[in-house]
Amino acid sequence: MYGRYTQDLGTFAKDEAARLRLQEGDTPRPRRPSELLEYTQGRCAPCRVCALQCQRFLISKVGEDWVFLILLGLVMALVSWAMDFAIATCLQAQKWMYGGLDTNVLLQYMAWVTYPTVLITFSAGFTQILAPQAVGSGIPEMKTILRGVVLKEYLTLKTFVAKVIGLTCALGSGMPLGKEGPFVHIASMCAALLSRFLSLFGGFYENEARNIEMLAAACAVGVGCCFAAPIGGVLFSIEVTSTFFAVRNYWRGFFAATFSAFIFRVLAVWNKDEETITALFKTRFRLDFPFDLQELPAFAVIGIASGFGGALFVYLNRKIVQFMRRQKTINRFLMKKRLLFPALVTLIISTLTFPPGFGQFMAGQLTQKDTLVTLFDNQTWAKQGISDEFEYLGILEAWHHPRSNVFVTLVVFILMKFWMSALATTIPVPCGAFMPVFVIGAAFGRLVGESMAAWFPDGIHTDSNIYRIVPGGYAVVGAAALSGAVTHTVSTAVIVFELTGQISHILPVMIAVILANAVAQSLQPSLYDSIIRIKKLPYLPELGWGHHEKYNVRVEDIMVRDIHYVTLNCKYRDLQQVLHSTKMKNLPLVESAESMILLGSIERTQVGALLSSQLSPQRRLLTLRQKVLSEDGHRLSDSSIRFQISTETSSGAPARPALRKPLKPALKRVPSSPADSPPVGSADHTGIALKNLFCANAAEPTEEEMILGDKMTPAEILEWEEQQLDQLVDFSSAKIDPAPFQLVEHTSLHKTHTIFSLLGLDHAFVTSIGRLVGMVTLKELRKAIEGSLTGKGVKVRPPLASFRDSTASTTEADTTALHQLWDRHQHHHMPREAGPGGDDDDDTPKGQ
Amino acid sequence: MYGRYTQDLGTFAKDEAARLRLQEGDTPRPRRPSELLEYTQGRCAPCRVCALQCQRFLISKVGEDWVFLILLGLVMALVSWAMDFAIATCLQAQKWMYGGLDTNVLLQYMAWVTYPTVLITFSAGFTQILAPQAVGSGIPEMKTILRGVVLKEYLTLKTFVAKVIGLTCALGSGMPLGKEGPFVHIASMCAALLSRFLSLFGGFYENEARNIEMLAAACAVGVGCCFAAPIGGVLFSIEVTSTFFAVRNYWRGFFAATFSAFIFRVLAVWNKDEETITALFKTRFRLDFPFDLQELPAFAVIGIASGFGGALFVYLNRKIVQFMRRQKTINRFLMKKRLLFPALVTLIISTLTFPPGFGQFMAGQLTQKDTLVTLFDNQTWAKQGISDEFEYLGILEAWHHPRSNVFVTLVVFILMKFWMSALATTIPVPCGAFMPVFVIGAAFGRLVGESMAAWFPDGIHTDSNIYRIVPGGYAVVGAAALSGAVTHTVSTAVIVFELTGQISHILPVMIAVILANAVAQSLQPSLYDSIIRIKKLPYLPELGWGHHEKYNVRVEDIMVRDIHYVTLNCKYRDLQQVLHSTKMKNLPLVESAESMILLGSIERTQVGALLSSQLSPQRRLLTLRQKVLSEDGHRLSDSSIRFQISTETSSGAPARPALRKPLKPALKRVPSSPADSPPVGSADHTGIALKNLFCANAAEPTEEEMILGDKMTPAEILEWEEQQLDQLVDFSSAKIDPAPFQLVEHTSLHKTHTIFSLLGLDHAFVTSIGRLVGMVTLKELRKAIEGSLTGKGVKVRPPLASFRDSTASTTEADTTALHQLWDRHQHHHMPREAGPGGDDDDDTPKGQ
Secondary structure, eight states, rough: HHHHHHHHHHHHHHHHHHHHHHHHTHHHHHHHHHHHHHHHHSSSSHHHHHHHHHHHHEEEEEHHHHHHHHHHHHHHHHHHHHHHHHHHHHHHHHHHHHHHHTHHHHHHHHHHHHHHHHHHHHHHHHHHOOOGGGGGOOOOHHHHHHHTTTOOTTTHHHHHHHHHHHHHHHHTTOOOOOSSSHHHHHHHHHHHHHHHTTTTTOOOOOOOOOHHHHHHHHHHHHHHHHHHHHHHHHHHHHHHSSSSGGGGHHHHHHHHHHHHHHHHHHHHHTTTTOOOOOTTTTOOSSSSSSOOOHHHHHHHHHHHHHHHHHHHHHHHHHHHHHHHHHHHHHHHHHHHHTTHHHHHHHHHHHHTTTTTTTTTTTTSSOHHHHHHHHHHHOOOOOOOOOOOOOOOOOOGGGOTTTTTHHHHHHHHHHHHHHHHHHHHHHHSOOSSSSSHHHHHHHHHHHHHHHHHHHHHHTOSOOOSSSOOHHHHHHHHHHHHHHHHHHHHSSSHHHHHHHHHOOOOHHHHHHHHHHHHHHHHHHHHHHHHHHHHHHHTTTOOOOOOOOOGGGGGGGHHHOOOOHHHOOTTOOOOHHHHHHHHHHHOEEEESSSOTTTEEEEEEHHHHHHHHHHHHHHHHHHHHHHHHHHHHHHHSSHHHHHHHHHHHHHHHHTTTHHHHHHSSSSOOOBBBBOGGGGGGHHHHHSOOOHHHHHHHHHHOOOOOOOOHHHHHHHHHHHHHHHHHHHHHSBBBOOOGGGGSSSEEOTTTBBHHHHHHHHHHHEEEESEEETTTEEEEEOOHHHHHHHHHHHHTOOOOSSSOTTGGGGGSSSSHHHHHHHHHHHHHHHHHHHOTTTTTTTTTOOOOOOOOOOO | OHHHHHHHHHHHHHHHOOOOOOOOHTHHHHHHHHHHHHHHHSSSSSHHHHHHHHHHHHHHHSSSSHHHHHHHHHHHHHHHHHHHHHHHHHHHHHHHHHHHHTOOOOHHHHHHHHHHHHHHHHHHEEEEEGGGGGSSHHHHHHHHHHTTTTTTTTTSHHHHHHHHHHHHHHHHOSSEEESSSHHHHHHHHHHHHHHHHTTTTOOOGOHHHHHHHHHHHHHHHHHHHHOHHHHHHHHHHHHHHHSEEEEGGGGHHHHHHHHHHHHHHHHHHHSOOOSSOTTTTOOOOOSSSSOOGGHHHHHHHHHHHHHHHHHHHHHHHHHHHHHHOOOEEEEHHHHHHTTTHHHHHHHHHHHHHHHHTGGGGGTSSHHHHHHHHHHHHSSSOOOSSOOOOOOGGGGGGGGOOOOOHHHHHHHHHHHHHHHHHHHHHHHBBOOOOOOHHHHHHHHHHHHHHHHHHHSSTTTOOOSSSSOOOOOHHHHHHHHHHHHHHHTOSHHHHHHHHHHHHHOOOOOHHHHHHHHHHHHHHHOOOOHHHHHHHHOOOOOOOOSOOOGGGGGOOOOHHBBBOOOOEETTTHHHHHHHHHHHHHOOSEEEEEEETTTTTTTEEEEHHHHHHHHHHHHOOOHHHOOOOOOHHHOOOSSOOOHHHHHHHHHHHHHHTTTTTHHHOOOOOTBBBOOGGGGGGHHHHOOOOOOHHHHHHHHHSSEEEEEHHHHHHHTSSSHHHHHHHHHHHBBOOOOGSSSSEOOOOOOTTBBBHHHHHHHHHHHHEEEEEEEEEEEEEEEEEHHHHHHHHHHHHHHSSSSOOOOGGGGGGHHHHHHHOOOOOHHHHHHHHHOOOOOSSSSSTOOOOOOOOOOO
């Protein structure tokens, strides 16, 4: 694992240095004196020289991290602000249409329903056509990418455009959708594009190890500029995308997210939306007595209920997706008309929120932003005593219904929005679920808060001062708790502080978020992990809360013992067999079948390349030619030389492209290239198939070669191939990873999990004193963890099973293996007595 | 690396399971029916049965993480609160004495000076006697421990007591010392003691991999309950102690720190100090317009100046320590009277702060807490216009001097406190530097704020409303920036929000903290890293900001090529030689000197044990006895059996203690045990020395053995030992790590650094296709990083040096190595043709 990629890195560094030197050597240096001369002849020559030097200085600075981070923050702030502006305009337009048509309810309804349907349908269609990868949240994909897996087309300009426009339309429709998840994706794409753009000025951005670091920072920027919450953004992005976080990269996230949030808010000030930089959803709770100690149980109840609610949301969301996929008849119909499902869902949801209709019971006319503003409101809505009637002013009016009270409105709102959000987030448009969940949580918190206020009209505190209960504080707690439960994060607490600009409720928020997380994590995976599983992306499940039993499960319990390997002294026939019998992407290379000493690992593609070059027509033709030459001896020598050259090129070819490719990221897994699948698929007629494969891959044989090739009949070819297969493999042209990751049999599952997630491995070999005994891949590990969590699926060692082999016997087993090795050596040679490198003697001399 | 410890883990799991089964099998199960019977005869039998079951349930729950974390949080909150109470009482007493003696200035001065001197001297003496490990902050040590290094006596009860009492006295003296760092240490000790205590109920706490996770959580608790800042605590502890952080452990820190902060603040409410739970240093800045956009440059200036100030503080602190160590004459004098230095420093500082003396110019009468409260004050101190005279009320009066203005007081305060804090934190008492630095930063911020307020008396904003400048906000920004610069953390921003209970200044604080970090990190290491270097603890420097060149330095540039190794077929004499010639703690075990295939690594202690068991008197006696037996043949057989048993025990003994010890943490480095040093020290007279060594270690030889031993003369013994040394080594009893960590020559320095810090390695072998070619230890890596940072000390590959070997030649080198191996194999044997496991033939048959 390490050997391979680090070699790439080394190669890359060299290539890069070469390129730089070439550039420096070729273009600027020789030109510089002439330029200077030319300019000094002009009038403002010093100016120009200065400008030139500045330019050069700037270009040299482009490689610095902070320049990149500032640019990223700036671009993302502009994108975020522009999108917010566009979304607000869209929503304004809907309100205007709805308001202008108040003479006719039917027309009003048509306008209310058609507008979002059109927008969502456009968004779905546009995304579908331009880049289907832009659909959905993007956080699951980013988590996978940051684990080192390459997802194609996820970080391209096309996807960027599709996501930005699709998201703007989707959010402009007023559906219960969020922008946080997509923003993480947008920021990552922005970082990828920016680094590709900046690499025009210098080579630093071609290093993908660095780009991964920048992607992690970009995720923080995404959240940060979406909510103007730099700290919460960094923490949230760490929690949802990383397993192990390098503290070294911490400042990058903070730097970029702070800059981005700053610009985002400054734009609002310049646009005269705000007087100065403040929080997005500023609250004005009293500072001196934010909450009473005796209110804490209510906050804890919010936390626990949010935990259940969050788990239910994830469950519901997954079930809806699975239902849509399973129902063949619905599915086939919807698949044909891909845009029907989004339109249908939008129609239902917007019909239900139609303000003169059912919407009047659930504050349907409020946009998501207005809803949040009202929910975080400082006043108490419920009647406090008989005379104390509260007046609903401005947008607060939406929560007031003449024929019911605010509790009913809130309950209806929560119930309706809950399933609507779960359903809406399954629409194939770019959308996130964070914000809808956040709003539902706020409404739930408000409900509890209003209930408390109605229960204790003069507050709980019985001392001199009367401190009334602040239901807005409950809304803040509820929002943090429910969004924390759905995403399995604690940092939503920080996000609400930054969103509201008040941190006075820190303890209630923290308590509720932690309780919500505890409940939700024990019931369901997080929303993002759930999507990862639905989308079947590679993942490694977490080791839940109480994982004592993980210390007792060991690698030997889960490893695959029956593995196929390549020996150093094998024949091409063996390679062929191995390729047919296994689908492993990395084959272990051992010294010999008896010693089983692991020397390294070789990629499947490399084995395929070795085999195909051995059986290549060129080699065959060369052999034939040589035979012909030795028989006839009247060919020209230059032709022979040309042949040899072409042969060398072709036999070296399979190894070269890997070297020439731009650097792989350190922990990237190369997707199986087409070169390795044919040998698997064509199991029975390998000889010819391989020939075909090679012909397709390599340069077209020249006319002369064709003529020569034609001289051999298929039978002859087969015979020749059989001969070739019996030759010993020459590994000199193959790329071997000399230090694949190794574990030993006694490594615990817990430790294995740590190592796999730390290093982003997808396989590791299990060795016992140098001898290969097994292999563990992500699949086995996943099975073992989930099996032991759910109690089925895989053989899991029961807590006391470690008894089955006592300490003594284990060490004995090790000892035996070691002894065998030792005995073998003793029998073989005594190197201190024999000369170094000389051939050694044996007990039973045999003639050869 | 992995093999060794995971084997420990396996062994541990088995032992643990065995212990559990034995417990279950022996004690509770047989007793249970009888207990039940007994209780059912009593009157409240069901109650008792129920209680018993509850008890059992509770004991089974003790192993859960959350129980541990709650207990830890509870204990630490109590400790923190009790200490705060004691410190406040101490300070109160000083104030009372000072106030009561206001008739005589001399007496007043004596009281003011004597009290802290006595307290500090007591603290220094007490700590010195009980546990010198308790001296200082503790964060550097915790960073080292969390890296996997075992520091002796740092987590014991004695140190805990010394630190708690010493810290209380030190802070009670009113010196400019902090409690944050020591609290991290106290919480860690608390966690270690708690887990040792809880392990009485079950075996879960003996797993040190888990204990390390708990220690990380404990660090968060330490900060959290010190400042009632759970979020900031978690982040700060991550930043100062970790290099790579497992997001999996994130919730632990939050959970424990939140609980701890909650209890800490609830205690204050119950003690009637507060009406409800609020922030520790609550501020009341206006929410609607916290700061103007045009004030941001001033905040940036605070950040940059704090960056320089922070670097200067670290530099000053280090220089003071180094000066004290270097000055031989002073040093010898102070070393003799260890308590003189603390007393002297305290005397100077308290004299200077004496309120009627110089202290009147620097608010000397205020305690640290009062100082902070006044600095964060909401009002503006400077005169605003001529008529607008501000009245200094209450403790604010300290800042007011009739003959000078507040700017002078602030400047004097900052300058004096700066060197005082740098000096005071070098006193050998338990103390931290965070709080003093925090206060200085706040004063600096206040100074800038007051200047701004004097410059713009009506605020900068020129629109309709007049918003005056809030100097308290500047103080908050300054505090965060300076403490961030000294500790190299960003999370001080979060700590100030939690401390003040207001987050409205988030952008200024973030900007200032990031700028301060950028400046400070480019000038000096953090205070904790500086202490780590002074104390010569093992560490790995960070890769600075712009570290492009790290991608070009490779392992082959920094590795040690000339390493000593053990071969599988070596003799004891070779072992002896290796032990004499190297001091490496881990020796590589290779197949043979020609093949150099790395099989594993063996600890130095193990090699020593092998050697000493081979040369043990028991073995010698046994040989002698057998000789005697064969000569005489009239001894009793049972005696012979006894001998054999004793021999087996002694030869097995070196391996056993390691197995019996409680589990080592996964990445722990075992300090060289005394067993391995004697062979190194006694290089020339090994035989006898080894005998002595062994006699000291093993059980005393019995009388009979002594008699037998006496029969051999020293010459005979030497001869026997020489014979023994010529035998081949039997590795069966040695503990071998079968999978040490391997790198390849092309691994970049950047990657090597990542791997070393991820896995907490201290050495790694460099292999090339299974062959050992070199070794990299922490030392080489450190040299390479620091060398390339400062441009001296180690050979660093210049940016373009990667040219020196082109891609082609590198792959060729690999190929050659592979070919050699391959050729060797071809010459040696053809396993597919020979029978499996059969001895193979050779080209040149030789007779034996």
